[in-house]
Amino acid sequence: MTEGNFVDYIKVHVASGNGGKGSTHLHREKYVEKGGPDGGDGGRGGHVILRGNSNLWTLYHLKFKRHFKAGHGEHGSKGRSTGADGTDVYIDVPLGTVVKDPETNDIICEITENGEEKIICEGGMGGRGNWHFKSSTNQTPRYAQPGIPLQEKDIILELKVLADVGLVGFPNAGKSTLLSVMTSAKPKIADYEFTTLKPNLGIVEYRDFKSFVMADIPGIIEGAAEGKGLGYYFLRHIERNSVLLFLIPADADDIKKQYDILFDELRRYNPEMLDKERMIAVSKSDLLDEELKAELKAELDKSLPIDYLFISSVAHQGISELKDKLWQMLNN
DSSP: OOGGGOOOEEEEEEEOOOOOOOOOOBOOBTTBSOOOBOOOOOOOOOOEEEEEOTTOOSSGGGSSOOEEEOOOOOOOBTTTBOOOOOOOEEEEEOTTEEEEOTTTOOEEEEEOSTTOEEEEEOOOOOOOOGGGGOOSSOSSOOOOOOOOOOOEEEEEEEEOOOOSEEEEOSTTSSHHHHHHHHSSOOOOOOSSTTOOOSOEEEEEEOGGGOEEEEEEOOOOOTTGGGTOTTHHHHHGGGTTOSEEEEEEETTOSOHHHHHHHHHHHHHHHOGGGGGSEEEEEEEOGGGSOHHHHHHHHHHHHHHOSSOEEEOBTTTTBSHHHHHHHHHHHHTO
16 A cells, blocks of 8 residues: 555545424224324435445545535325335444544544444434324324434544554664554555654564464654654554554664653553553664663663563664564463
8 A cells, every 4th residue: 555545634524414393184084084083104215324334444435425415304105104214324434533623623433443433413303294193182283293303514534553562663663664564564664764654553473373464664763752753643543453562763863762762752641551552672683782672671670660662674684583573462
């Protein structure tokens, strides 16, 4: 999937259907002089329904169709016949989609399971026919209820990528390279910052035909939690990941300081992310000889608060150990 086809934020307009009005029909039949009221009820207006679809990974299919309108309910008729309900409209969305109110930014609902359905815009109820209103004192009511009018509103659909492992790091830390080595994904790789502008997903094949999903999140910069750069768009994709893998290059000036900055950005954006399993992968470790690696290891053993592993995506060093460790963390 190319970056241009990855759409994770879109605004759409939805409208349900009007409820059909009740009938005011009076029964007429040969040899029956006063048949009384027999007007049927109106049909319900169609709903607009969001439905989770595990085969979708992006909101791209909604990019060129942003208006959805359900069918109106039919009017009631004679013989207490109820009008047909309006046609419901289904909008398929990928798992991890959050629905927000554009005015208040409040979350309306979330879609996280395949086949899960949420009515986002209810159709109007059909009006009751005149036979509901007959009584001993009013045996031929000539009125019925109108249908309830439709609902109409704008909604924001925001995708938060669902993945088991999320790669967290500064721009150009080697996240895309690692994803390309561990999975069959083909992310864009270059030697400049912010090569990755959209999340990339890949499936990591493990032993005995097992697998897990890894997400390459665009690089975080200091101040991302306040929206610096494209911080909000990047950080929201990390919320759905079970394990966070911090990727810090071995040639960084201070590995502990880089981890602290990244950790602090996550904390300021959403403190709940601190409850996730975390691990550090020191990338580009093929640049270190054994003596430098031993010195760095002694330093990191004292300073880092979580487990770490030396890896090299280019030289394929430590990749198997990394898979084992991630699988263990996912299945704790």
